[in-house]
Amino acid sequence: MSSLFEQIGGQASVNAAIDPFYRRVLGDPYVSRFFENVDMVKQAEKQRTFLTLAFGGPNHYAGMDMRAGHKDLVEKMGLNDTHFEHILAHLRSTLAELGLKDDMIAQVVTIAESTRADVLNK
Amino acid sequence: MPNISFEGKTYHCDEDKILLDSLAEHGVNIPFSCRGGACHACLSKITKGTPPPASQMGLRDTLKAQNYFLPCICKPITDMTMAAKVQQPMSYAASVIEKSWLNANTLLLRLSKPAGFRYHAGQFINLMDETGNLIRSYSLASIQSDDFLELHIKHVPDGKMSGWLCDSLKRGDDIAFVEASGNCFYLDNDKEQALLLAGAGTGLAPLYGIAREAIASGHQGKIQLFHGALAKEGLYYEDELKALARQHANFHYTACVLHGQAPEGGLQGSIDQLLKQHAGELKGSRAYLCGDPGLVSSMQQSVFCAGISMQEIYADAFTFTP
Numbered sequence: 001m002s003s004l005f006e007q008i009g010g011q012a013s014v015n016a017a018i019d020p021f022y023r024r025v026l027g028d029p030y031v032s033r034f035f036e037n038v039d040m041v042k043q044a045e046k047q048r049t050f051l052t053l054a055f056g057g058p059n060h061y062a063g064m065d066m067r068a069g070h071k072d073l074v075e076k077m078g079l080n081d082t083h084f085e086h087i088l089a090h091l092r093s094t095l096a097e098l099g100l101k102d103d104m105i106a107q108v109v110t111i112a113e114s115t116r117a118d119v120l121n122k
Numbered sequence: 123m124p125n126i127s128f129e130g131k132t133y134h135c136d137e138d139k140i141l142l143d144s145l146a147e148h149g150v151n152i153p154f155s156c157r158g159g160a161c162h163a164c165l166s167k168i169t170k171g172t173p174p175p176a177s178q179m180g181l182r183d184t185l186k187a188q189n190y191f192l193p194c195i196c197k198p199i200t201d202m203t204m205a206a207k208v209q210q211p212m213s214y215a216a217s218v219i220e221k222s223w224l225n226a227n228t229l230l231l232r233l234s235k236p237a238g239f240r241y242h243a244g245q246f247i248n249l250m251d252e253t254g255n256l257i258r259s260y261s262l263a264s265i266q267s268d269d270f271l272e273l274h275i276k277h278v279p280d281g282k283m284s285g286w287l288c289d290s291l292k293r294g295d296d297i298a299f300v301e302a303s304g305n306c307f308y309l310d311n312d313k314e315q316a317l318l319l320a321g322a323g324t325g326l327a328p329l330y331g332i333a334r335e336a337i338a339s340g341h342q343g344k345i346q347l348f349h350g351a352l353a354k355e356g357l358y359y360e361d362e363l364k365a366l367a368r369q370h371a372n373f374h375y376t377a378c379v380l381h382g383q384a385p386e387g388g389l390q391g392s393i394d395q396l397l398k399q400h401a402g403e404l405k406g407s408r409a410y411l412c413g414d415p416g417l418v419s420s421m422q423q424s425v426f427c428a429g430i431s432m433q434e435i436y437a438d439a440f441t442f443t444p
Contacts, residue, residue, distance in 0.1 A: 040422035058158030
């Protein structure tokens with residue numbers, strides 16, 4: 001039985017998902033303000049790391065980094081559960097657009113869901 | 123089995139084994155994190171030989187062109203030499219051959235090109251003042267085939283380096299600089315691809331180099347250059363760019379001013395918004411964006427939302443330090 005990451009298509013699939021995912025996020029005015037004035041080249045690297053993690057790929061998930069990285073967004077800009085839901089929805093749509101089967105989408109969303117407490121500094 | 127050289131020693135490495143692991147067995151520890159080509163923590167450079175294409179997966183084209191690769195996904199095929207982690211940068215001595223004003227606060231500086239100095243159009247060099255203690259980065263506006271190096275210097279109020287360059291340095295004086303670097307440069311790997319060049323102020327310098335290099339390389343795709351300034355007085359090189367547009371049908375120049383009336387053929391407004399409205403269909407294009415960090419990030423979002431892939435956005439954000 002191959003891993004989820006292998007079934008999805010590995011790092012090549014991660015790389016293919018970055019643009020459509022981030023374009024959906026920026027196109028959503030409810031969450032786009034959190035990404036204003038960020039450097040897109042650095043942002044692309046962060047998206048790659050996040051998507052690799054969510055796809056069940058090789059990662060050294062550092063919850064503390066995830067907390068520190070979102071701390072200001074939570075405290076100063078009001079990042080909350082609803083925003084997190086929007087990101088999950090964009091992730092779902094991206095995966096469907098790339099042709100992933102429902103059960104694989106569910107597995108990816110479950111992994112992404114596991115970062116919620118760290119992202120929202122709960 | 124290939125031999126991999128690193129920091130003066132050579133290691134015999136298995137073709138079927140990940141290079142990061144082989145080197146670790148030999149006692150060479152490259153910093154890494156994900157071990158899967160995702161995080162780029164182990165990014166290294168080959169100085170002799172060629173990295174296997176599979177080991178460059180997901181890297182931007184300008185990094186690939188400089189032979190960067192990821193040891194954590196590399197199974198070596200041929201002998202290679204890896205660049206030392208801490209490299210002593212090469213420094214060069216040049217002399218000032220031309221100094222004139224492009225507009226009220228932008229200085230044109232042309233330096234002699236030192237023998238052996240090579241660069242990609244769009245990269246920057248680090249100039250040193252006479253004490254060698256003050257160092258600032260300036261983008262090259264010249265191209266490799268020019269026999270001089272050209273820089274555009276913004277005269278920063280109370281700026282130590284620009285003050286010295288503008289007020290004290292004279293034609294004929296010597297000046298030292300450290301080798302070229304930066305990943306925002308022209309690549310001739312797809313001559314049909316449309317190029318969007320956009321920048322404000324002295325952000326024109328690298329874009330001017332990239333445009334001229336593309337034209338000199340026989341680039342066939344459309345090349346659009348948008349140059350922004352606060353007002354008409356902040357523009358420069360209008361005649362040169364208009365002449366370039368007359369000579370080359372695929373090159374287009376648009377001046378953009380934030381305040382006051384735009385010059386003939388130019389546009390009035392914020393350059394990031396003007397790109398959205400006037401750059402046309404951008405899907406499949408490559409963008410080069412230069413200027414202050416706030417403007418660069420808003421231009422990045424504009425062109426990304428207009429359809430340019432993140433991998434195809436090359437940006438150089440300038441900070442102006444006193």
